[in-house]
Amino acid sequence: MRPWDAAAPLVRAAQRGDALAMDDLLKLVTPYVTRLCTSIAPRDTADAVQESLLAVFRGLRGLRDPQAFYGWVRAVTVREAARVARRTASETPAEPQEIARLRDLLPHAGSELTTEVRDLLARLPVQHRTVLVLRELEGLDERTMAALIGVPEGTVKSRLSRARSSFRKAWTR
Incomplete structure (x- = not known):
């Protein structure tokens, strides 16, 4: 089973307000989000991961296609990790x-x-x-x-x- 296939039912349930599904969904994507944030915001990985997961939590209701979840998470994570890195790092x-x-x-x-x-x-x-x-x-x-x-x-x-x-x-x- 592909990761986005496993995530789709959780996305639908979380969008309907199921808190346990949201928790499972965030646990599912945390390693992926962490890997991206570690590379983009290495000095502030924990902050970038937290900001990214918070943005996923807040924006999930707006996701129209549950199959697009991982691509959407990638976009959110890249945006948030770059924002955190710019905000906190002296480049x-x-x-x-x-x-x-x-x-x-x-x-x-x-x-x-x-x-x-x-x-x-x-x-x-x-x-x-x-x-x-x-x-x-x-x-x-x-x-x-x-x-x-x-x-x-x-x-x-x-x-x-x-x-x-x-x-x-x-x-x-």
């Missing part, structure tokens, strides 16, 4: 001398990021970190990312290019 751009693609740096044993990769991501500006995570970890294309974060596709492409360059330079140090 210092990565140094301009950084070569491996982020996907190639993931450990073979699982989907968790290595400590070194997490540290490098944390040093990137939020906008660069967000597009890098969405592209390399979530596998989204530029058009989808642009719609998700609310910027033109060309902006996503330029941010992605700069993010990859900064990441490569930092990695080779």
Whole structure:
């Protein structure tokens, strides 16, 4: 059974006001939300997760298609994690001398990021970190990312290019 198939009945029940279904739904998506927030807001993961889950809780009634739940949660989480990271982090751009693609740096044993990769991501500006995570970890294309974060596709492409360059330079140090 696909995750969105398992979530659909819970979404419908939670939308009707079933508090237990809402609790089960939030428990179901917490690991996914945490994984996204850890990559986008590494210094404030707990706050980003809390803000994201709160936004999911508040906005669930407005979700029309229960099958779209995970995509909607991703959009909400990316927005909230980027907002928390911008609000709380002092952004210092990565140094301009950084070569491996982020996907190639993931450990073979699982989907968790290595400590070194997490540290490098944390040093990137939020906008660069967000597009890098969405592209390399979530596998989204530029058009989808642009719609998700609310910027033109060309902006996503330029941010992605700069993010990859900064990441490569930092990695080779």
